[in-house]
Amino acid sequence: MGFALALEQDGIPTIPVSTHVFARLAKATSLSAGMPTTRNCFVPQPVVGRTPSELRDYIEGVDPVNKRPFMQCVLEGLTQPLTGEDMKGATFERSTPRLLEPDTEDNLRQLFIENHWTDCLPVILPTEARVEAMLKGSGKPADYVVGTMRPTSFREAWEFDVEKVAVNAVMAGARPEYLPVILALSASGVSARSSSTTSWACLSFVNGPIRNEIGMNDGVGAMGPYNHANATIGRAYGLVSQNVQGGSVPGDTYMGTLGNNWAYTACFPEAEERSPWTPFHVDQGFRPADSTVSVFFGGWYTQAGFGPRETWKEKFIRCLTATDHFSPPVIVMDPLVAHEFNKMGFSKQSLIEWCAENAKMPARSYWDDQWITTLIKPHAVAGVEPFASRLKAAPDDMISIFQPEDLNIIVLGGETQGAFKMISGRYMGRGFGADKNSTPAGLIDIWR
Amino acid sequence: MADKIIVHDPRGYPPKVVGKRLANRPESLDGKVLYLIDCLFDNADVFMEQLRLWFAENLPAVETRLIKPRESWVDDPEMRAKVVADGDAAIIGVGL
Numbered sequence: 001m002g003f004a005l006a007l008e009q010d011g012i013p014t015i016p017v018s019t020h021v022f023a024r025l026a027k028a029t030s031l032s033a034g035m036p037t038t039r040n041c042f043v044p045q046p047v048v049g050r051t052p053s054e055l056r057d058y059i060e061g062v063d064p065v066n067k068r069p070f071m072q073c074v075l076e077g078l079t080q081p082l083t084g085e086d087m088k089g090a091t092f093e094r095s096t097p098r099l100l101e102p103d104t105e106d107n108l109r110q111l112f113i114e115n116h117w118t119d120c121l122p123v124i125l126p127t128e129a130r131v132e133a134m135l136k137g138s139g140k141p142a143d144y145v146v147g148t149m150r151p152t153s154f155r156e157a158w159e160f161d162v163e164k165v166a167v168n169a170v171m172a173g174a175r176p177e178y179l180p181v182i183l184a185l186s187a188s189g190v191s192a193r194s195s196s197t198t199s200w201a202c203l204s205f206v207n208g209p210i211r212n213e214i215g216m217n218d219g220v221g222a223m224g225p226y227n228h229a230n231a232t233i234g235r236a237y238g239l240v241s242q243n244v245q246g247g248s249v250p251g252d253t254y255m256g257t258l259g260n261n262w263a264y265t266a267c268f269p270e271a272e273e274r275s276p277w278t279p280f281h282v283d284q285g286f287r288p289a290d291s292t293v294s295v296f297f298g299g300w301y302t303q304a305g306f307g308p309r310e311t312w313k314e315k316f317i318r319c320l321t322a323t324d325h326f327s328p329p330v331i332v333m334d335p336l337v338a339h340e341f342n343k344m345g346f347s348k349q350s351l352i353e354w355c356a357e358n359a360k361m362p363a364r365s366y367w368d369d370q371w372i373t374t375l376i377k378p379h380a381v382a383g384v385e386p387f388a389s390r391l392k393a394a395p396d397d398m399i400s401i402f403q404p405e406d407l408n409i410i411v412l413g414g415e416t417q418g419a420f421k422m423i424s425g426r427y428m429g430r431g432f433g434a435d436k437n438s439t440p441a442g443l444i445d446i447w448r
Numbered sequence: 449m450a451d452k453i454i455v456h457d458p459r460g461y462p463p464k465v466v467g468k469r470l471a472n473r474p475e476s477l478d479g480k481v482l483y484l485i486d487c488l489f490d491n492a493d494v495f496m497e498q499l500r501l502w503f504a505e506n507l508p509a510v511e512t513r514l515i516k517p518r519e520s521w522v523d524d525p526e527m528r529a530k531v532v533a534d535g536d537a538a539i540i541g542v543g544l
Binding site: 002003004005006007008009010011012013014015016017018019022031032033034035037038039043047048049050051052055056058059060071074075078079080081082086087088089090091092093094095096097098099100102103104105106108112117125126127128131148149153154156157158159160161163164167168171239243244245246247370371373374375377378379382 | 450451452453454455456457458459460461462463464465466467468469470471472473474475476477482483485487488489490491492494495497498499501502506516517518519520521522523524528531532535536537538539540541542543
């Protein structure tokens, strides 16, 4: 879509072709790009997996959105003279008020639901007094710009300030002392409400002293609904994401086909004191005394097991190769598991390297993946390693599916069982936050 | 009657939208170069090949050229420059 709009501006008449389920999204994208009359054409969903003959039928059939023969839409779209509307585009200001019109609590709750401003669970209404109290959790002024966020790369980014984060934190039921964590998550610029068809979510992990200061739970039930801070911080990050980016509405700004339960809330502290290894944030170059959040984009799958038992290698390989290998896993392990690996002589890094070295699958299976084909194959064709070598492999050759830098380990859990999970989660990196681009994203302390 | 309260709007601040015009259209595609841009989404190459065949069979006066960007969903200025320099129109698909 972005290509098409850019080409139109370059003077090339262009028809973007999408499948019919993207009709609303295509219209909204054209509108926000200032080209509402973009001549979108549509074929039925899906294209993936259809034979040449079936795709030819699409081409010779009817555009299911425009209700005319597909090729007629295409040819007319490329040759019909421009109208006045086509010539001028659409310039307009959009604004969102700071405060809503006064109303009853019942009516406002209904308004929030109807406008898709909630996660469909009850929220605390963000009154002026509650937001003011929440803002006391950070030393930053209310109008300090935190950053921008967007549901996907081709949508426009919306800006938000500290007050907007506080508003959504109130809605999530968070306490003021959690606000610096929520601000750091929001400042990452990574949306926890990606509009991708792949139903992503964001998992985040907290390191450093703030975990204990605000009473987060890294013990029994750490990843479940048993701690106020864990639960409401993760929820607040999701509400911030959907509201400051301009929405997360199915069919418009959300296209995840299955949805994702991690999207309700997924923020957890690492059990640094009970881990045999250095904390995650220290591995990333932060100081032990720094408080940080680390965002992992994924949540698409979960593999799980116990151990390490005698056959742990087979189990790990089964889990690693059962992942959707486009999205590498973050391995979350109970301290019991980490200590056992440590006793076996593994450091965190050497275990990661073992996983990368031994997670292999036949080349034909590796490449027979929608996202590997769409996103990785172009790099392979361009000669970028290690993808180019993977592409050269014979179909039955066993090839590595991850590099060590794709994989991460977080230690948490209550030591009631030696359990681990491998959860889809690509570390989004330190990057740079909104704080004048001088401070790494993820550092909570700058938001205190 | 229930009391009325005032609450904040939770949404962020959208950017201003600046209108942009579409490109001028030719009266016909006959004798023109039409780029068929495979956006790299899975199976889009097969769709574009079928589209190329359709033009060859039904509108042979249109010269079609298949082209791909370097990556999905990432702008490829070199590819766009080639389309602008050598082409008269384009179809891109299948995907957003």
